[in-house]
Structures are given as C-alpha cells and as structure tokens.
Amino acid sequence: MTLRSLVTATAVAGIALCTAFQAPAAAGGAPIKIGAIFATSGPASNLGSPEANTMLMLVERMNAKGGIDGHKIILLLRDSKSDPQQALSLARQLIEEEKVFAIIGPSTSGETMKIKQLCNDERTILISCAAAEDITNPVAPWVFTTAQKDALAVRRIFETMRSLKLTRIAVASSNTGFGKAGRTQLEKLAPEYGIRIAADEVYEKEATDLTGLLTKIKAADVQAVVNWSIEPAQAILAKNMRQIGLTIPLFQSHGFANIRYAKAAGAAAEGILFPSGRLVVAEALPANNRQKPVLMEYKKEYETEYREDASTFGGHVYDALMLLSAAVTAAPDLDRDKVRAALESIGGYVGIGGIFTLSPTDHAGLDENAFAMLTVKGGKFVPYTGK
Amino acid sequence: MPLSLLLQYLFSGITAGGIYAVIAIGFNIIYNATGIINFAQGEFAMLGGMIAISFTAFMPLPAAIACAILVTAALGGVLEFVFIRRMKNPTVIQMIIVTIGLSILLREAALHIWDEKVHSLPYFTGNEISSIRLFGACISPQVLWVLGTCGAVVVSLSLFFAHTPAGRAMRACSADRIGAMLCGINARNMVTLSFMISAAIGALAGCVVSPITATTYDCGMPLAVKGFTVAIIGGLGNSTGAVAAGLLLGIVEALCLAVMPMAFRDVVVIAILLAVLSFKPSGLFGNAASQGQKEF
Numbered sequence: 270m271t272l273r274s275l276v277t278a279t280a281v282a283g284i285a286l287c288t289a290f291q292a293p294a295a296a297g298g299a300p301i302k303i304g305a306i307f308a309t310s311g312p313a314s315n316l317g318s319p320e321a322n323t324m325l326m327l328v329e330r331m332n333a334k335g336g337i338d339g340h341k342i343i344l345l346l347r348d349s350k351s352d353p354q355q356a357l358s359l360a361r362q363l364i365e366e367e368k369v370f371a372i373i374g375p376s377t378s379g380e381t382m383k384i385k386q387l388c389n390d391e392r393t394i395l396i397s398c399a400a401a402e403d404i405t406n407p408v409a410p411w412v413f414t415t416a417q418k419d420a421l422a423v424r425r426i427f428e429t430m431r432s433l434k435l436t437r438i439a440v441a442s443s444n445t446g447f448g449k450a451g452r453t454q455l456e457k458l459a460p461e462y463g464i465r466i467a468a469d470e471v472y473e474k475e476a477t478d479l480t481g482l483l484t485k486i487k488a489a490d491v492q493a494v495v496n497w498s499i500e501p502a503q504a505i506l507a508k509n510m511r512q513i514g515l516t517i518p519l520f521q522s523h524g525f526a527n528i529r530y531a532k533a534a535g536a537a538a539e540g541i542l543f544p545s546g547r548l549v550v551a552e553a554l555p556a557n558n559r560q561k562p563v564l565m566e567y568k569k570e571y572e573t574e575y576r577e578d579a580s581t582f583g584g585h586v587y588d589a590l591m592l593l594s595a596a597v598t599a600a601p602d603l604d605r606d607k608v609r610a611a612l613e614s615i616g617g618y619v620g621i622g623g624i625f626t627l628s629p630t631d632h633a634g635l636d637e638n639a640f641a642m643l644t645v646k647g648g649k650f651v652p653y654t655g656k
Numbered sequence: 657m658p659l660s661l662l663l664q665y666l667f668s669g670i671t672a673g674g675i676y677a678v679i680a681i682g683f684n685i686i687y688n689a690t691g692i693i694n695f696a697q698g699e700f701a702m703l704g705g706m707i708a709i710s711f712t713a714f715m716p717l718p719a720a721i722a723c724a725i726l727v728t729a730a731l732g733g734v735l736e737f738v739f740i741r742r743m744k745n746p747t748v749i750q751m752i753i754v755t756i757g758l759s760i761l762l763r764e765a766a767l768h769i770w771d772e773k774v775h776s777l778p779y780f781t782g783n784e785i786s787s788i789r790l791f792g793a794c795i796s797p798q799v800l801w802v803l804g805t806c807g808a809v810v811v812s813l814s815l816f817f818a819h820t821p822a823g824r825a826m827r828a829c830s831a832d833r834i835g836a837m838l839c840g841i842n843a844r845n846m847v848t849l850s851f852m853i854s855a856a857i858g859a860l861a862g863c864v865v866s867p868i869t870a871t872t873y874d875c876g877m878p879l880a881v882k883g884f885t886v887a888i889i890g891g892l893g894n895s896t897g898a899v900a901a902g903l904l905l906g907i908v909e910a911l912c913l914a915v916m917p918m919a920f921r922d923v924v925v926i927a928i929l930l931a932v933l934s935f936k937p938s939g940l941f942g943n944a945a946s947q948g949q950k951e952f
Contacts (some may be wrong), residue, residue: 299657310873471919477675478672480667485913512784512795513794514787535784
C-alpha cells in the first residue's frame with residue numbers, strides 16, 4: 270500500500286511536472302506544491318488509507334483538467350504511520366525542504382496538534398482532516414480543519430440520549446489525541462444535558478481485550494456506554510460488551526463511521542448508535558438534500574476507482590482540497606497571505622462533511638447539522654429514527 | 657463486591673491471561689533449543705492469523721488453520737535456514753538483533769502481501785455475541801478454545817520432549833550441545849526444528865486469538881511483548897509455567913482494574929516483572945539450575 274501510494278504519488282507528481290513544462294497553463298501556471306500527511310499505516314490506517322486514496326484520485330482528475338485555476342498540482346504524499354512524532358518530522362521536511370504551499374492532513378488529532386504550531390509559525394496553510402476541538406480553538410491563523418468537530422458529535426449523542434431518557438452513562442476512550450479530546454467534550458457538555466458520567470475509563474490504543482474495563486462499567490450500573498476511539502478497539506469493545514452480557518445501548522463516536530468497524534464487530538455491531546456525516550447514507554437521503562449530489566458523485570467516483578466503500582475520512586480530504594482550490598481560485602494570485610484570507614471568507618460551500626461557512630474566528634465552519642445519527646442494522650449503516 | 661461481579665473480573669482476567677499464555681508458550685521452544693529469545697514470535701502469530709484468514713476463502717475453517725500452521729512452520733524453518741544457520745558461533749546479542757530484524761521484515765512483508773486493514777477469523781463456536789453464563793457472569797466460548805489450545809499444546813509438547821526421538825534429541829542439545837553432537841545428533845537441524853515448532857505454535861496461537869483480538873499486520877509486537885513478559889515471569893523454557901503465569905498475570909490485571917484506572921495496569925505488570933527479575937530471576941516456576949546450562 271505504502272509503496273504503491275508512493276510510486277503513484279511520484280508518478281502523478283512527475284506527470285504534473287512534465288505537463289507543467291510542456292504547456293504553460295493559461296493563468297500563468299506556476300505549479301502549486303501541496304503536501305499531504307496521512308496515517309496510511311499503523312493503528313489509524315482505517316482513516317489514512319481512504320484519505321490517501323482520495324487525494325491521489327482527486328489530484329489526478331484535477332490535473333487532467335488543468336490543475337487548480339491553471340496551476341498544476343504537485344502532490345507530495347507522506348505516511349505518518351499514525352505516529353505524531355513522525356507527522357512532525359514529515360511536516361518539517363515538507364515545509365523546510367519542499368517549501369510546500371499548503372499541507373492537507375494529518376489524519377488524527379494527536380498528529381495535527383503536534384504540527385499546528387509549526388505550520389502556523391512557518392506560515393503554511395494546514396487543512397487538517399481531524400476532529401479535535403483544540404485544532405481550531407483557539408484559532409491559529411494558518412490552521413483549518415474539515416472534519417466535523419467533536420463537540421458537535423457529542424451534542425448529537427446527548428440530544429439522542431435525552432430523547433431516550435438516558436441520564437447515567439459510562440465513558441470509555443482510547444489514550445489517543447482523538448480519545449482525549451472526545452472525553453474532554455463529553456465531560457464538559459454532559460451537565461448541560463442533565464447527564465451524569467458514572468464511570469470514565471481510558472484504555473490503550475493497542476488494546477486487544479476490554480472485558481475488564483467493561484466489567485467495571487457493568488459494576489457502575491449505568492444506562493448507556495459512550496466509546497470514543499478510532500482504532501479497532503471500537504469493534505473489540507462492542508464484541509466484549511455483548512460477550513459479558515452487557516445489553517445497554519452503546520454509542521460510538523463519529524470515528525465509527527467506517528463500515529469496516531461494523532464488519533469487524535459482526536453481530537455485536539447491531540444497534541450501535543453513532544453520529545456521522547451523511548456520506549455513508551447518501552442513497553437514503555431525500556432528493557432535496559443539498560449535499561446529496563456532491564455525496565453521490567464522490568461516492569461513485571471513489572467506489573469505481575478503488576472498489577471499496579467510500580468513507581467519511583476520505584470525504585474530509587475531498588473537502589480540504591476543494592476548499593483550498595476555491596480559495597486559490599478566489600485569490601487574485603498564488604500568494605500565501607491572499608489565499609489564506611480567501612479561505613477564511615468562503616461561505617456556503619456544500620461539501621461531503623456538511624455545508625461550510627468559514628470566518629476569521631471559525632476555521633472549522635460546520636454546525637451540528639453536519640451530523641446525522643446513524644445505527645447499524647443487518648450489517649449496514651442506516652439513519653436512526655428513534656426507538 | 658457481589659460474587660457475580662468478582663467472577664466477571666476473574667473471567668476477564670482469564671480471557672486476557674489465556675491470550676498471553678498461548679503466545680508465551682512459543683517463546684519457550686526456541687529458548688530451550690538455542691538459549692535465545694525469538695523476537696519474531698509475535699509475527700509468527702500474526703502470520704498464522706493472516707494466512708488462515710486468506711485460506712478461509714477457499715476451504716473450511718479447520719483446514720484453513722491447519723494449512724496456516726503448516727505454511728508458517730515451513731516459513732519458520734526457511735527463515736532459520738537462511739538467516740541463522742549460517743552464523744558461526746553467534747553471540748546472544750547477534751541472535752537478538754537477527755530476530756528483531758526478522759520481526760520487522762515479516763511485519764513489513766505482511767503489510768505488502770495483505771493490507772493495513774483489520775481482519776479476523778470467525779468465532780470457532782457461535783459468533784461475536786455468544787457467551788456462556790456461569791453464576792451470573794459471562795465468558796465468550798472463544799476463551800475456552802484459547803484455554804483448550806494452551807492445555808493441548810502443553811500436553812503435546814511434554815509428550816514430544818519426553819517420548820519421541822526428535823524431542824529427546826532437542827533436549828540433549830539444550831542440555832549439552834557438544835555431548836549431543838558426539839552422540840551423533842545434528843544440533844543445527846534441531847535448531848531448525850525448534851524454529852518450525854515454535855512458528856507452528858505461534859501460528860496456532862494467532863488463529864485461536866484472532867476472533868477475540870482481530871489480526872492486523874502490526875498486531876504481532878504488542879502480543880509478543882506481553883507473551884515475553886509472561887514467559888519470563890513463568891520461567892523461560894517452562895511451558896506449564898508460562899500458562900500459569902499468563903493466567904496469573906491476566907487475573908492480576910483484571911483485579912487491578914477493579915480498584916484503579918486502567919492506565920495503571922501496565923505499571924502493576926511491570927512492577928511484577930521487575931520484582932520477579934530481582935528476587936527470582938529464573939521465574940516463578942523456573943529452575944535456577946536448568947537456566948544455568950543454556951549456552952550455544
């Protein structure tokens with residue numbers, strides 16, 4: 270996978286370079302160097318892999334149509350191996366040696382937080398594909414994200430709990446940036462919805478068995494469990510829960526919005542509730558939904574190209590690249606400050622993750638309407654329609 | 657604490673402990689034959705799981721597992737033949753570096769042969785949600801498969817070492833290599849055999865734990881770290897000790913979890929490991945005299 274991506278990335282970059290020299294594009298045509306850091310291997314590879322695939326597919330298509338506003342894209346795709354330290358050294362290399370115009374990624378919150386300061390100091394646009402609140406709060410002028418924020422997902426979950434009259438819950442989270450950020454939001458917002466967190470446990474991201482943790486949750490006598498992680502632990506937790514006979518509702522984070530996890534949990538995935546962007550239920554959306562056309566198009570293109578289900582995470586990359594492309598087109602010329610300013614003033618962009626309206630104080634641009642509550646039924650994701 | 661809850665903690669400890677134990681046994685065979693720790697043991701488990709998962713597409717589960725064990729055993733033999741047999745009078749450090757290198761090699765190869773996705777074998781009995789209820793506590797039937805495998809492997813190994821010519825020859829090499837060679841035993845072949853057996857046990861372990869832990873290309877290392885810890889606590893080279901130590905460690909972990917946050921679990925495990933290394937370096941169930949004999 271890694272090697273293949275690398276080869277393809279080099280090939281794409283090579284083609285981009287050649288064509289750039291052959292035919293100086295209409296609008297001046299200086300190529301634009303975009304760095305991409307995704308966790309294509311390691312525990313977060315379920316995020317990074319569709320993200321890298323999407324990036325390769327889009328760059329190829331955009332370059333075939335002449336690039337962004339006449340600027341051919343030179344893509345420098347890197348694998349962070351899900352390691353924040355690795356992400357940092359890759360970002361440093363992309364910025365200092367390759368002098369990239371912008372970076373898209375990384376896949377996870379832990380990695381993004383590690384490079385947020387660097388990108389901001391070096392005045393390089395960073396459009397992250399991770400969801401933690403800290404990425405855009407406080408706002409760093411050069412840092413943006415396209416993933417729906419944790420706080421919005423937490424609100425969707427708590428709203429559902431309120432409608433189901435669940436008030437005493439347990440929280441389980443992994444010891445990753447994503448897990449920590451979600452846990453913080455859950456603790457912060459619970460009182461607002463009259464919910465009490467009676468048990469709060471953190472597990473390692475490599476955890477292979479969580480029955481002990483769930484026994485503790487069982488002992489705490491709660492009405493529901495919320496799990497916040499992006500790793501295979503999501504499936505392990507679901508299985509272990511049923512195995513020890515714990516039958517209360519299980520809520521997962523939006524990190525569960527990848528059908529692979531539901532497949533990994535098999536029968537134990539049935540009935541899991543989770544907030545998610547609308548991509549995974551695109552076909553089931555009403556025809557008047559504004560996102561439907563873009564969702565269907567991306568889904569179709571991705572699925573024909575890679576013969577696997579499109580995932581929300583790839584959608585974050587789609588949005589990141591489209592927002593960047595819109596900003597480059599809107600800016601008078603290919604200047605970092607001007608493109609950054611243009612990015613900040615994008616309004617009403619209809620994307621995969623939701624409808625984005627960015628501003629100098631909001632670098633994420635989504636509200637809780639970006640999330641729909643979904644559940645697993647017969648091994649498939651379907652919209653949740655109450656009890 | 658009500659009894660059913662205590663029992664549930666115990667079951668959860670047994671679940672984790674069974675996984676540790678079944679991986680730990682694999683470390684002992686190569687240690688007994690060569691005196692080294694094979695750091696690629698976790699990768700044998702990963703390969704076993706991955707190969708079996710690929711084979712299930714073409715054949716029933718038991719046949720897929722059997723094939724996976726055979727393929728992994730053959731691979732273990734080939735790796736020994738290619739990378740270890742040629743070394744002249746290797747030191748312990750050299751051997752450790754070679755096996756660590758092999759573990760990285762196998763992991764990266766698996767990433768390219770398969771992919772980075774999460775795979776798992778189906779549950780041997782029932783499915784993801786089946787559980788057996790005992791006195792108000794529940795346990796997955798797969799855990800019983802893991803424990804059964806531990807038992808079966810320990811019994812077959814002790815029979816093999818006590819009653820078969822090959823097993824006895826391996827023990828002879830382990831006790832006194834020169835003496836064994838003078839008796840006409842090909843010590844190098846015994847080392848190859850130990851890698852094959854150890855790879856086979858690793859592969860079997862990887863298959864039985866796969867439904868519980870899932871298999872990914874990089875799942876070997878975390879499994880090996882715990883398995884290695886257990887092998888040391890139980891006394892290197894002692895398979896019964898490994899099973900006992902595995903279950904013990906699993907149960908201690910589960911009970912710790914009952915009274916403190918999960919983050920402290922590894923602190924307790926490492927504290928136990930350090931205590932064992934300081935006060936009884938041959939392991940809880942090990943024998944100091946037999947440890948002294950290990951050499952090349």
